Amino acid sequence: MSLKVEIAFKLNGRSVAREILTSTSSLQVLNRDFDLAGAKLACGEGECGACTIMVDGVSRNACLMAGVDLDGRDVETVEGLWEGNGLDPLQEAFVNSGAVQCGFCTPGMVMQAKYLLKPGKKLSRDEVIRGLEGNVCRCTGYHKIIDAVVAASGEAS
Ligand code: FES
Ligand code: FES
DSSP states (O other): OOOEEEEEEEETTEEEEEEEETTOBHHHIIIIISOOOSSOOSSSSSSSOTTEEEETTEEEETTTSBGGGGTTOEEEOGGGGOBTTBOOHHHHHHHHTTOOSSOSSHHHHHHHHHHHOOTTOOOOHHHHHHHTTTOOOSSSOSHHHHHHHHHHTTOOO
């Protein structure tokens, strides 16, 4: 039996609350209860990174996180990266590097990259490669994605 419970948390900088079923994942809560389609369901097993979000500043696979565990947390999704009417510099780097093809993996890649890119820290290409190991892309061959994240970190790729 699935019970309902109210959760309240910060979502992309706004305080929100919803009544959710205790059986739902964080990914389902974001997709269904908040109409946020950026984080995607692909493997559903923590293997592909398509559902990557940030919770309290740490990247998480939303497919593996219970919805009730969002309660009281600070949650960021790719939708929160918009700055006014424009793209975040990291998203710009993806566009400029040609790192987006079908785009299915892109929100998860961008959120994982956001986690890796700490202010003031430049990442080497190897650090970017290691940091994105949990994110799968079936289209790009990864090179352009890595170029984008290296460029966003301020290193020449
Ligand atoms: S859908 Fe969550 S890791 Fe693949
Ligand atoms: S751009 Fe298609 S899966 Fe990565």
